[in-house]
Amino acid sequence: MAEKHKPAPMVDEVSDFEILEVAVRELAIEKGLFSADDHRRWTEYMNTLGPAPAAHLVAKAWLDPEFKKLAVEDGVKASLEVGIDWINSMPTNFGTPSDYCNLRVLEDTPKLKHVVVCTLCSCYPRPILGQSPEWYRTPNYRRRLVRWPRQVLAEFGLQLPADVEIRVEDSNQKSRFVVLPVRPEGTEGWSEDQLAEIATRDCLIGVALPKPGVTANAKLPVHPAVNPVDHDH
Amino acid sequence: MSKPHYDREHHVKKATGIGDPQCFKGEAGPAKFKVGDKVRVKDLPDIFYNRTQVYTRGAPATVAELVYESPPAEDEAWDNCDNPEWFYSLIFKQTDLWPDYSDTFANDTLETELPERWLEPM
Amino acid sequence: MPSPVRQKVMQHLNIVGLLQPALHKETHAPYPDEVDNAHYRAYTRMSHDVGGEPDVPIQWEEKEEEVWEHNTFVTCEVLAWRGVWNAEERRRRQNVDVGQTQYLGLPYYGRWLLTAARILVDKQYVTISELSNKIDEVKKRYE
Numbered sequence: 169m170a171e172k173h174k175p176a177p178m179v180d181e182v183s184d185f186e187i188l189e190v191a192v193r194e195l196a197i198e199k200g201l202f203s204a205d206d207h208r209r210w211t212e213y214m215n216t217l218g219p220a221p222a223a224h225l226v227a228k229a230w231l232d233p234e235f236k237k238l239a240v241e242d243g244v245k246a247s248l249e250v251g252i253d254w255i256n257s258m259p260t261n262f263g264t265p266s267d268y269c270n271l272r273v274l275e276d277t278p279k280l281k282h283v284v285v286c287t288l289c290s291c292y293p294r295p296i297l298g299q300s301p302e303w304y305r306t307p308n309y310r311r312r313l314v315r316w317p318r319q320v321l322a323e324f325g326l327q328l329p330a331d332v333e334i335r336v337e338d339s340n341q342k343s344r345f346v347v348l349p350v351r352p353e354g355t356e357g358w359s360e361d362q363l364a365e366i367a368t369r370d371c372l373i374g375v376a377l378p379k380p381g382v383t384a385n386a387k388l389p390v391h392p393a394v395n396p397v398d399h400d401h
Numbered sequence: 402m403s404k405p406h407y408d409r410e411h412h413v414k415k416a417t418g419i420g421d422p423q424c425f426k427g428e429a430g431p432a433k434f435k436v437g438d439k440v441r442v443k444d445l446p447d448i449f450y451n452r453t454q455v456y457t458r459g460a461p462a463t464v465a466e467l468v469y470e471s472p473p474a475e476d477e478a479w480d481n482c483d484n485p486e487w488f489y490s491l492i493f494k495q496t497d498l499w500p501d502y503s504d505t506f507a508n509d510t511l512e513t514e515l516p517e518r519w520l521e522p523m
Numbered sequence: 524m525p526s527p528v529r530q531k532v533m534q535h536l537n538i539v540g541l542l543q544p545a546l547h548k549e550t551h552a553p554y555p556d557e558v559d560n561a562h563y564r565a566y567t568r569m570s571h572d573v574g575g576e577p578d579v580p581i582q583w584e585e586k587e588e589e590v591w592e593h594n595t596f597v598t599c600e601v602l603a604w605r606g607v608w609n610a611e612e613r614r615r616r617q618n619v620d621v622g623q624t625q626y627l628g629l630p631y632y633g634r635w636l637l638t639a640a641r642i643l644v645d646k647q648y649v650t651i652s653e654l655s656n657k658i659d660e661v662k663k664r665y666e
Contacts, residue, residue: 192639196602270422288614308578333509337513342469388583389584394589395590396589397588412606448567455574474611
């Protein structure tokens with residue numbers, strides 16, 4: 169890759185992005201396009217999101233074959249059982265504008281491994297999985313995963329034998345996707361909460377496989393924010 | 402000069418309590434393809450906007466599922482919802498998409514969704 | 524001594540001189556017979572459609588979110604909630620209409636933000652003068 173485009177952060181100076189963001193938000197409110205309360209409510213809604221519901225959906229599917237069947241057939245209906253109503257639980261009552269209401273749960277088998285990308289933008293099941301990681305949004309991941317999936321997965325530490333079919337899901341329209349990995353060995357007798365802990369975000373995107381003892385995503389460098397939001401998501 | 406009129410209510414009226422794409426259910430008419438059909442992605446003109454990846458153009462695929470009905474993205478991108486159509490989940494063999502894909506991994510596949518206008522029977 | 528504005532102008536011109544599309548030719552805005560159909564397609568390609576483009580491995584990273592990035596995302600969703608645009612209109616504008624140089628040159632949410640500003644003007648909810656004055660006013664708050 170060519171020289172990295174990363175100017176030194178100017179902490180003593182407000183950025184043009186920060187100024188424009190304030191300007192756009194204030195103008196939209198002054199013109200009555202939305203209210204300050206609308207913006208606050210959506211911010212609060214965003215702050216409730218994260219990968220926990222999707223992890224529990226996977227854990228439930230591992231424990232209950234009937235629920236697994238429902239999850240694969242109707243992801244939106246199955247989401248209700250982990251507290252996510254794709255249509256009515258956000259401020260709109262018609263779903264979020266950008267995520268729509270068509271969750272599809274991709275069931276892995278010992279011979280089939282799914283991994284998700286959105287080559288055209290960065291479509292991601294936010295209502296059930298939170299905000300996407302930065303690497304998922306990069307042109308690099310989007311360019312390469314569809315064509316060199318085994319190389320990209322290897323960079324995330326996942327090497328699969330040739331007799332396992334890798335299926336890349338290019339999420340390009342109104343469906344959103346969560347991977348349902350194979351339940352790993354060594355988890356016999358585990359509770360839903362225990363199982364949910366190893367169904368990490370990376371496993372649900374498909375760049376990692378769940379493993380007893382591994383409850384965190386791949387350890388990657390974190391690019392710090394100049395003015396970070398003060399909550400986790 | 403008079404300002405253009407934008408109907409800011411039409412989508413909220415249609416989708417509230419129902420969801421999107423559910424709100425377009427039943428509007429596309431009969432589906433042209435069924436699960437298992439072999440299709441080929443058309444190489445229609447790329448003018449201004451669509452969501453049919455260039456890498457799929459001209460490639461063969463198998464219909465895996467009829468996923469929902471919706472206006473195609475190119476229409477919605479100008480706020481037009483007049484012509485919903487069927488969307489299909491399609492499975493491609495990676496070796497059909499990329500000439501340099503290794504035969505060792507000939508089982509590998511790729512799945513993506515396209516509206517009916519982009520598909521022709523094989 | 525050139526003024527700070529002129530210095531910024533020259534700095535800008537030096538940067539945009541480097542921000543060219545990758546295909547460098549001797550003449551810009553060529554004659555019609557100098558652009559064959561393959562190059563027409565390349566020039567009019569949709570900048571969002573990157574799947575399968577060759578690239579080399581990079582260091583995968585996580586990133587903390589800036590306050591303005593989070594607010595920008597919320598503003599864009601709320602604009603859609605209130606019917607100013609729909610998500611596909613937003614994607615078309617921020618991922619394709621921006622052109623290749625801005626698409627690859629700006630931060631992810633930088634494109635969202637510019638597009639949110641643009642929709643207000645394009646749909647005539649805000650005049651360009653109002654937007655410009657507002658930016659100027661907000662800037663002065665921080666001086």
